[in-house]
Amino acid sequence: MPSYALLVRPALNRVYADSSVDLMAAELAVFGERVLGGRIGGIEPVRIGGVPYLGFDAEDLEERDVRYLANLSSAYALFERRDDLLAPVELTALDKFDDDLITIQKYSGKTNEHFTKLMLNLAVASSDFAGEMLDRRLRVLDPMCGRGTTLNQALMYGYNTAGIDLDMKDFDAYSTFLQTWLKRKRLKHSAEVTRVRREGKVIARRLTATVGIDKDSYKAGDALSLDYVNADTTEATKFHRAATFDVIVADAPYGVQHGSRAGGGLHRGPLELVRAALPGWVSLLRTGGTVALSWNTNVVPREALVDALASAGLKPLDEGAYLGFSHRVDQAIVRDVVIAYKGIL
Numbered sequence: 001m002p003s004y005a006l007l008v009r010p011a012l013n014r015v016y017a018d019s020s021v022d023l024m025a026a027e028l029a030v031f032g033e034r035v036l037g038g039r040i041g042g043i044e045p046v047r048i049g050g051v052p053y054l055g056f057d058a059e060d061l062e063e064r065d066v067r068y069l070a071n072l073s074s075a076y077a078l079f080e081r082r083d084d085l086l087a088p089v090e091l092t093a094l095d096k097f098d099d100d101l102i103t104i105q106k107y108s109g110k111t112n113e114h115f116t117k118l119m120l121n122l123a124v125a126s127s128d129f130a131g132e133m134l135d136r137r138l139r140v141l142d143p144m145c146g147r148g149t150t151l152n153q154a155l156m157y158g159y160n161t162a163g164i165d166l167d168m169k170d171f172d173a174y175s176t177f178l179q180t181w182l183k184r185k186r187l188k189h190s191a192e193v194t195r196v197r198r199e200g201k202v203i204a205r206r207l208t209a210t211v212g213i214d215k216d217s218y219k220a221g222d223a224l225s226l227d228y229v230n231a232d233t234t235e236a237t238k239f240h241r242a243a244t245f246d247v248i249v250a251d252a253p254y255g256v257q258h259g260s261r262a263g264g265g266l267h268r269g270p271l272e273l274v275r276a277a278l279p280g281w282v283s284l285l286r287t288g289g290t291v292a293l294s295w296n297t298n299v300v301p302r303e304a305l306v307d308a309l310a311s312a313g314l315k316p317l318d319e320g321a322y323l324g325f326s327h328r329v330d331q332a333i334v335r336d337v338v339i340a341y342k343g344i345l
Helices: 014-034 063-069 113-125 149-156 168-184 215-219 233-238 270-284 302-311
Strands: 003-008 040-048 051-058 075-082 085-089 139-142 160-165 189-198 201-211 224-230 245-251 285-296 315-317 327-330 333-341
Touching (some): 003 040, 014 040, 113 149, 113 245, 113 333, 168 201, 245 270, 270 285, 270 302
Parallel strands (some): 139 160, 245 285
Antiparallel strands (some): 040 051, 075 085, 189 201, 201 224, 327 333
């Protein structure tokens, strides 16, 4: 059986770099099961010439299979192993824009962009729409989007995307960043911030943008859409129609004040916030879609979050490769990922 080696993309964050091979191994196992027909085996970290790789075996890899592999969150290059030689396999990723859309923002608390890509990959690959990952303009919601790392990654993939967040500073920072970036890149686009009114009262601010992948597609009316509402995530259904998103991806707060004023005060932990918001999120998700959540296990045990997702009518994917994503972020944070499916497995 042919053997391959994935070169791991260097990560500026040393702690994340230490975890990246193991995380991509679990990610590859999910891809192997969900979109590559179970034809991936022998997944294990290897060192070749002192450099870390992820090794695996695969039979009958076709061009489309390689296109899936090109989008693994930390994949840098792929080689077929031929005895002591490495033969390059060309990778063509989904990316539609320059990568500074993802990397240029620098601020305290930013979610690592490789991890954000991992989350989006897991959500899509675990949904009923996995086979459409490379072809269809999926709709992605991040209901705790902060300064928009998930929104940017969705745009990079050529997906339509939406976000919700209560923090006014994050909303303003992202709105300024996106509009500045679009102008600097001279991309055909429209973008504006408006006030959302209900019964004569302003209940939110909203950034809406359309972005052309190229001039011709924009002129033809085939532009990507982005929508960011500065509002309480527990009120998500006020701003979006039911069953309109293919996947929901969110990095939950790590134990600080964040996200919602339900009950008269800010929730201090992710579990209370997620429990309050889940009914609305689930209603916005299409049947066959998934919710991907990450959180700090030092604050909330995995079992508690899995139970919350199940209580909301979702099916947590809580076995096999899906248990391989726990990793340390810093001394106070051990982050994990849980995926839950809407529908009947």
